[in-house]
Amino acid sequence: MQKLVESVPNFSEGTNLTKIKQIANSAKKIKGVKILNVEWDKSHNRSLVTLIGAPDKVLRASFEMIKTATKLIDMRKHKGEHPRIGATDVVPFVPVSGVTLAECVVLSNELAKRVAKELKIPVYLYEAAAKRKNRVNLADVRKGEYESLKKEIQTNPERKPDYGPSKMHPSAGAIVIGARKYLVAYNVNLDTKNIEIAKKIASRLREKNGGLPAVKALGFKVGGYAQVSMNLVDFEKTNFDEAYRAIEKEAERFKVGIRNSEIYGMIPLEALVRATVTSFKVKSFKSDQVLEKRLYE
Amino acid sequence: MQKLVESVPNFSEGTNLTKIKQIANSAKKIKGVKILNVEWDKSHNRSLVTLIGAPDKVLRASFEMIKTATKLIDMRKHKGEHPRIGATDVVPFVPVSGVTLAECVVLSNELAKRVAKELKIPVYLYEAAAKRKNRVNLADVRKGEYESLKKEIQTNPERKPDYGPSKMHPSAGAIVIGARKYLVAYNVNLDTKNIEIAKKIASRLREKNGGLPAVKALGFKVGGYAQVSMNLVDFEKTNFDEAYRAIEKEAERFKVGIRNSEIYGMIPLEALVRATVTSFKVKSFKSDQVLEKRLYE
Numbered sequence: 406m407q408k409l410v411e412s413v414p415n416f417s418e419g420t421n422l423t424k425i426k427q428i429a430n431s432a433k434k435i436k437g438v439k440i441l442n443v444e445w446d447k448s449h450n451r452s453l454v455t456l457i458g459a460p461d462k463v464l465r466a467s468f469e470m471i472k473t474a475t476k477l478i479d480m481r482k483h484k485g486e487h488p489r490i491g492a493t494d495v496v497p498f499v500p501v502s503g504v505t506l507a508e509c510v511v512l513s514n515e516l517a518k519r520v521a522k523e524l525k526i527p528v529y530l531y532e533a534a535a536k537r538k539n540r541v542n543l544a545d546v547r548k549g550e551y552e553s554l555k556k557e558i559q560t561n562p563e564r565k566p567d568y569g570p571s572k573m574h575p576s577a578g579a580i581v582i583g584a585r586k587y588l589v590a591y592n593v594n595l596d597t598k599n600i601e602i603a604k605k606i607a608s609r610l611r612e613k614n615g616g617l618p619a620v621k622a623l624g625f626k627v628g629g630y631a632q633v634s635m636n637l638v639d640f641e642k643t644n645f646d647e648a649y650r651a652i653e654k655e656a657e658r659f660k661v662g663i664r665n666s667e668i669y670g671m672i673p674l675e676a677l678v679r680a681t682v683t684s685f686k687v688k689s690f691k692s693d694q695v696l697e698k699r700l701y702e
Numbered sequence: 703m704q705k706l707v708e709s710v711p712n713f714s715e716g717t718n719l720t721k722i723k724q725i726a727n728s729a730k731k732i733k734g735v736k737i738l739n740v741e742w743d744k745s746h747n748r749s750l751v752t753l754i755g756a757p758d759k760v761l762r763a764s765f766e767m768i769k770t771a772t773k774l775i776d777m778r779k780h781k782g783e784h785p786r787i788g789a790t791d792v793v794p795f796v797p798v799s800g801v802t803l804a805e806c807v808v809l810s811n812e813l814a815k816r817v818a819k820e821l822k823i824p825v826y827l828y829e830a831a832a833k834r835k836n837r838v839n840l841a842d843v844r845k846g847e848y849e850s851l852k853k854e855i856q857t858n859p860e861r862k863p864d865y866g867p868s869k870m871h872p873s874a875g876a877i878v879i880g881a882r883k884y885l886v887a888y889n890v891n892l893d894t895k896n897i898e899i900a901k902k903i904a905s906r907l908r909e910k911n912g913g914l915p916a917v918k919a920l921g922f923k924v925g926g927y928a929q930v931s932m933n934l935v936d937f938e939k940t941n942f943d944e945a946y947r948a949i950e951k952e953a954e955r956f957k958v959g960i961r962n963s964e965i966y967g968m969i970p971l972e973a974l975v976r977a978t979v980t981s982f983k984v985k986s987f988k989s990d991q992v993l994e995k996r997l998y999e
Contacts, residue, residue: 672993684981694967
């Protein structure tokens with residue numbers, strides 16, 4: 406099975422399209438890496454690029470982009486609504502297929518080493534790659550943002566970076582690198598206008614309330630109807646089909662049906678394959694049996 | 703959406719591996735075409751190659767293989783259990799994604815023209831590409847096989863080829879080319895050892911008995927348990943999830959459950975996407991949302 410990793414570097418540039426394109430294009434130096442998406446937000450003054458490919462290639466492409474962003478973005482002049490600590494602000498590696506989260510942790514360390522050594526930028530590791538408990542959450546790492554960290558990094562041992570100098574890069578600041586599972590955004594729309602039912606179901610579904618593992622859920626009103634909106638943060642633990650069935654069961658208690666559901670954004674093939682295996686008890690079905698998968702091997 | 707077509711040319715060579723490889727390898731001249739599978743059977747003295755790619759490329763690759771088979775196989779010396787009329791015996795084009803069956807009919811005609819003109823081989827069109835009612839079924843076209851057709855093609859107007867000379871190619875015979883839908887082989891294993899139940903369910907499921915559209919079904923005993931074995935000859939009409947649910951419902955009448963199911967061989971991504979949409983009422987979900995699909999575009 407071909408190894409596939411996704412990387413979604415976030416850059417502190419959301420207004421100058423020429424610069425955003427220059428950053429994205431530098432990934433193209435590495436053959437075999439595919440840019441899936443480039444998006445930006447003016448008020449956040451921030452852009453993000455979604456890359457996919459073999460782990461070593463995605464690593465090299467991410468480095469090329471960081472190098473370009475380091476040249477083009479000056480944090481001393483940066484203003485934007487979104488929290489950030491550097492020109493390249495965050496780089497998460499995400500396993501897509503044939504790759505474990507542990508391998509993405511190794512990738513994070515390799516990229517961090519290279520960034521520290523060649524670009525002299527301090528690096529913090531977060532999520533699955535975190536070396537300290539208080540660096541698992543991105544918000545904790547970014548606390549005080551670029552402006553505060555600039556001083557603290559030199560004085561507070563709690564904020565010493567995991568790689569690189571204990572001093573901000575003059576223009577590029579610092580970078581957070583890490584590994585996390587693929588996040589599937591999945592919404593289920595109920596056949597009721599009563600938002601309270603969506604809120605109650607969401608509450609029962611949430612992992613922290615003893616619901617489904619790796620599920621974050623909220624109740625909303627969308628287009629006049631109640632919606633259970635979920636982040637499935639590890640589809641190997643709870644996949645969309647399992648969430649659907651759980652909601653269907655909960656909704657029955659309120660005598661409410663399901664209008665429809667939505668898979669928001671991209672989803673790895675493996676999630677569809679797992680849903681097929683679970684829902685139709687398909688014996689030994691593998692993603693390699695999907696014709697299209699064979700095309701890029 | 704990228705256009706993808708499958709072609710599965712069958713060759714009258716199942717013993718000489720060097721020749722089989724030479725035939726398969728000639729497809730590699732055309733960049734972007736992927737050989738998914740090469741299989742052969744000694745007693746049938748027959749091999750088949752599964753190709754996938756953009757329509758024009760699959761057409762050219764199929765032609766290259768036919769050209770090689772024409773040089774390497776001599777039908778005057780061919781013996782095998784499987785019915786055949788030529789060195790390249792059958793070439794079906796199958797839509798996989800972004801392509802209609804009608805486009806595959808056009809491909810069939812283009813390939814037929816080229817084979818007739820450049821290789822002087824008579825060509826019959828079958829299945830969706832058939833120009834005569836009695837050429838829809840492959841068995842009808844191959845009636846009497848190479849040995850009988852050799853005489854009849856010259857004398858019987860009913861057997862005049864659709865393209866090319868009314869005379870067999872001295873060594874390569876004739877070729878059947880056509881278009882058909884992708885066939886999904888799907889089995890559902892029941893939680894009973896009573897094969898009669900599988901036979902009854904299969905009978906009710908069959909299209910010709912007024913069951914599900916585009917479903918062929920038989921009841922078998924496999925590993926001691928009853929199995930409903932199906933060919934889903936058009937998954938856009940009846941997909942595997944619909945067959946599963948229909949069998950589940952029928953089996954309930956016998957108070958029998960489903961042990962598991964099997965997707966045999968390859969399946970187009972589109973079938974998984976459709977099953978997801980149907981089973982979980984997923985609104986406007988497209989195969990382009992599957993990460994891996996973006997890789998080969």
